[in-house]
Amino acid sequence: MPDDIKAPPAAPDGGNIKDARLADALSERYLAYALSTIMSRSLPDVRDGLKPVHRRLLWAMHQLKLDPAAGFKKCARIVGDVMGKYHPHGDAAIYDAMVRLAQDFAARYPLVEGQGNFGNIDGDNAAAMRYTEARLTEVAQAMLAGIDEDTVDFRATYDGEEQEPVVLPAAFPNLLANGANGIAVGMATSIPPHNAGELCAAALAQLDLFRSRGLTLDQVRLAAPATGENPLPSKRAEFLDASLAPMLQALPGPDFPTGGVLVEPPEAIREAYATGRGGFKVRARWEKVAGKNGTWQVVVSEIPYQVAKAKLIEQIAQLLEEKKLPLLGDIRDESTDVVRVVLEPKSRTVDPAVMMETLFRATGLEARIPLNMNVLDADRTPRVMGLPEVIWSWLEHRHVVLVRRTEHRLAAIARRLEILDGYLIVYLNLDEVIRIVREEDKPKEALMAAFGLTEVQANAILDMRLRALRRLEEMEIRKEHRKLSAEQKALQGLMKSEGRRWETIEAELRATQERFGGGALGQRRTETGRLLPAVLVDEAAFVEREPITVILSEKGWIRAQKGHIPEDAELRFKEGDGLHTWVHAQSTDRIVLFATNGKAYTIKAEAIPRGRGDGQPVRLMVDLTNEDAIARMFVHEEGRRYLVASTDGKGFVVKGEDLLAEKRTGKQVLVVEPGKEAVACAPVEGDTVAVIGTNRKLLLFALDQVPEMARGRGVQLQSYKDGELSDLKVFFRKEGLSWMLGDRQRVETDLTGWRGNRAGAGKMPPNGFPKSNRFE
Numbered sequence: 001m002p003d004d005i006k007a008p009p010a011a012p013d014g015g016n017i018k019d020a021r022l023a024d025a026l027s028e029r030y031l032a033y034a035l036s037t038i039m040s041r042s043l044p045d046v047r048d049g050l051k052p053v054h055r056r057l058l059w060a061m062h063q064l065k066l067d068p069a070a071g072f073k074k075c076a077r078i079v080g081d082v083m084g085k086y087h088p089h090g091d092a093a094i095y096d097a098m099v100r101l102a103q104d105f106a107a108r109y110p111l112v113e114g115q116g117n118f119g120n121i122d123g124d125n126a127a128a129m130r131y132t133e134a135r136l137t138e139v140a141q142a143m144l145a146g147i148d149e150d151t152v153d154f155r156a157t158y159d160g161e162e163q164e165p166v167v168l169p170a171a172f173p174n175l176l177a178n179g180a181n182g183i184a185v186g187m188a189t190s191i192p193p194h195n196a197g198e199l200c201a202a203a204l205a206q207l208d209l210f211r212s213r214g215l216t217l218d219q220v221r222l223a224a225p226a227t228g229e230n231p232l233p234s235k236r237a238e239f240l241d242a243s244l245a246p247m248l249q250a251l252p253g254p255d256f257p258t259g260g261v262l263v264e265p266p267e268a269i270r271e272a273y274a275t276g277r278g279g280f281k282v283r284a285r286w287e288k289v290a291g292k293n294g295t296w297q298v299v300v301s302e303i304p305y306q307v308a309k310a311k312l313i314e315q316i317a318q319l320l321e322e323k324k325l326p327l328l329g330d331i332r333d334e335s336t337d338v339v340r341v342v343l344e345p346k347s348r349t350v351d352p353a354v355m356m357e358t359l360f361r362a363t364g365l366e367a368r369i370p371l372n373m374n375v376l377d378a379d380r381t382p383r384v385m386g387l388p389e390v391i392w393s394w395l396e397h398r399h400v401v402l403v404r405r406t407e408h409r410l411a412a413i414a415r416r417l418e419i420l421d422g423y424l425i426v427y428l429n430l431d432e433v434i435r436i437v438r439e440e441d442k443p444k445e446a447l448m449a450a451f452g453l454t455e456v457q458a459n460a461i462l463d464m465r466l467r468a469l470r471r472l473e474e475m476e477i478r479k480e481h482r483k484l485s486a487e488q489k490a491l492q493g494l495m496k497s498e499g500r501r502w503e504t505i506e507a508e509l510r511a512t513q514e515r516f517g518g519g520a521l522g523q524r525r526t527e528t529g530r531l532l533p534a535v536l537v538d539e540a541a542f543v544e545r546e547p548i549t550v551i552l553s554e555k556g557w558i559r560a561q562k563g564h565i566p567e568d569a570e571l572r573f574k575e576g577d578g579l580h581t582w583v584h585a586q587s588t589d590r591i592v593l594f595a596t597n598g599k600a601y602t603i604k605a606e607a608i609p610r611g612r613g614d615g616q617p618v619r620l621m622v623d624l625t626n627e628d629a630i631a632r633m634f635v636h637e638e639g640r641r642y643l644v645a646s647t648d649g650k651g652f653v654v655k656g657e658d659l660l661a662e663k664r665t666g667k668q669v670l671v672v673e674p675g676k677e678a679v680a681c682a683p684v685e686g687d688t689v690a691v692i693g694t695n696r697k698l699l700l701f702a703l704d705q706v707p708e709m710a711r712g713r714g715v716q717l718q719s720y721k722d723g724e725l726s727d728l729k730v731f732f733r734k735e736g737l738s739w740m741l742g743d744r745q746r747v748e749t750d751l752t753g754w755r756g757n758r759a760g761a762g763k764m765p766p767n768g769f770p771k772s773n774r775f776e
Contacts, residue, residue: 049175072133108193123308197517201250259302422457559615598670695723699762
């Protein structure tokens with residue numbers, strides 16, 4: 001605080017300032033924001049599957065009478081109503097939510113019918129709201145059915161001038177049918193869409209189990225919000241667990257609006273639905289189409305959910321250009337109003353299943369759709385639910401709606417019967433009623449006193465027209481009275497019997513299943529029951545095979561050049577840098593780096609930067625400290641073995657496969673003593689080991705004296721009083737020991753004087769052995 005400010009500013013008129021710790025104040029306000037985000041923005045209600053913005057959109061359109069049979073209205077008008085009356089947020093956010101409800105590739109059962117440009121599967125945006133029009137669909141109409149019959153609670157809007165529903169009656173299982181996605185504070189939800197007909201069948205299976213066990217709502221109802229300290233009641237938990245199996249017989253998995261093929265194992269699907277957490281692997285639907293002269297192509301007709309087709313094609317084209325899809329020759333988008341992506345193979349001899357497997361692994365043709373059924377329950381508490389509890393919560397809501405609708409109807413019938421009873425009294429005492437009306441100063445009070453009428457009945461009689469006094473009208477009133485009395489009796493019986501209420505809900509479920517479970521809209525689009533094909537794809541299939549030369553500089557810069565350069569090729573390096581080593585390889589190879597810390601690192605040849613530049617530091621590709629350096633670099637070859645050793649003369653034979661590292665942190669192979677370094681990693685090609693020390697002592701011994709290990713310090717190869725191991729080599733004794741002498745190679749076959757046993761000291765090398773004490 002500056003020195004000239006001695007006290008906090010004065011409080012506004014009528015207010016006061018309270019001192020508080022900043023951390024406490026921020027925590028309190030952030031908690032309020034987090035709760036608002038969780039409960040009023042990001043998580044759907046388990047009962048109707050809607051977030052507040054979607055619910056307000058449907059309610060506003062209902063108020064505008066935009067039913068399926070009505071005409072369209074401009075989206076700008078709808079968005080304006082929603083923003084001005086119910087949802088005090090940006091118009092763009094409201095319009096985006098509305099557009100998504102209308103997109104048949106985003107919503108399995110669109111709640112809004114759009115007219116105009118509402119975007120497409122390529123990822124293009126919808127037209128501005130001033131150009132597009134919309135109205136409700138039949139699905140939305142089912143969501144709102146009964147909302148004017150006191151079936152749900154209402155609350156005041158943000159300004160108190162309007163009323164909005166807390167939840168919709170939801171005769172349609174919207175949460176699972178259309179799914180939901182949202183990110184709140186500290187939690188998120190992700191629910192894929194499902195088939196409405198299958199959901200109704202699953203709900204019927206659960207209801208059958210509930211009724212067959214003789215359960216009641218009170219036995220399985222939540223008495224309080226479920227938490228870790230207050231778990232689900234035992235009967236509820238037992239019932240929900242038991243209902244999963246019959247429900248999965250009717251509901252095999254999600255049903256995406258874009259189709260595709262579900263390749264998730266059944267046991268994984270069951271686990272996901274049981275816990276409410278998991279995921280579903282979905283692949284594009286494709287078929288092989290034969291052409292002329294033995295040619296063929298693959299046609300993709302359906303792509304995974306939430307994958308933009310334009311970006312998918314761009315991704316495949318980019319990988320094709322980078323030569324990371326060697327089996328694919330070309331890609332074309334021939335889509336119209338239906339998806340048609342054509343994939344041309346590189347050669348007619350390519351196996352289409354292998355080609356598609358490479359594409360599934362490398363591109364968006366395969367996607368994993370997460371499942372996290374984190375929703376607000378009836379008590380507005382965020383909770384992760386399994387499939388049985390989600391559907392049962394919806395059924396409980398439908399039961400509440402039925403009870404409230406019945407009570408509303410009974411109240412309306414009672415009011416009408418009261419009036420009809422008054423009318424019947426009129427007909428029984430017509431002359432006296434007419435006299436009272438004509439002669440009495442206060443006819444209402446006189447009628448009430450004479451015939452024991454209520455105020456409502458008296459007012460209704462006084463409001464009657466003369467034409468209503470005819471005989472035919474009396475018959476109609478008696479008929480209506482009998483009909484309403486019968487309906488009242490039936491509804492009263494419904495209110496007294498929970499079993500009859502569940503029978504009514506069952507009939508409603510079957511009606512919903514018949515209405516939305518058939519036809520083009522209700523037919524399942526995503527294929528299920530197919531497991532991942534047993535297609536073995538070599539990693540090399542993702543890279544075009546071509547010769548390269550990998551070059552490592554003394555300062556640790558690595559690069560690759562196209563082709564196999566000759567040994568006398570001139571190589572350029574940064575100033576002050578030079579050649580460490582280079583190897584001929586293929587772009588599909590794996591390059592092994594053996595470091596002085598005894599670790600082995602693996603780099604894919606395709607990942608090494610190419611071109612005429614200097615490459616990049618190898619430390620950017622592997623986790624190598626500044627104190628360590630690369631001792632050897634070579635190409636991994638299947639079945640090859642290597643002899644590794646450190647400067648203290650210890651070493652062992654290791655398989656090439658044991659040198660491969662999966663992580664960039666490397667793999668510890670040779671355990672090096674403090675102050676020592678790993679210096680040798682020579683291929684095992686022979687039966688004899690030659691070891692040379694810095695003291696110029698050469699020792700030869702049989703290879704079988706060296707053990708084979710996967711990791712460790714090894715055994716003593718050569719002993720030193722002064723000096724340390726400089727280099728080693730494995731060779732065939734009958735071919736002799738060779739080393740480079742200038743530009744030519746010298747071979748020594750008479751090696752009797754240097755032969756001994758492992759851990760010996762050795763003798764001075766033959767005349768002409770390099771003063772560098774190295775074989776190369």
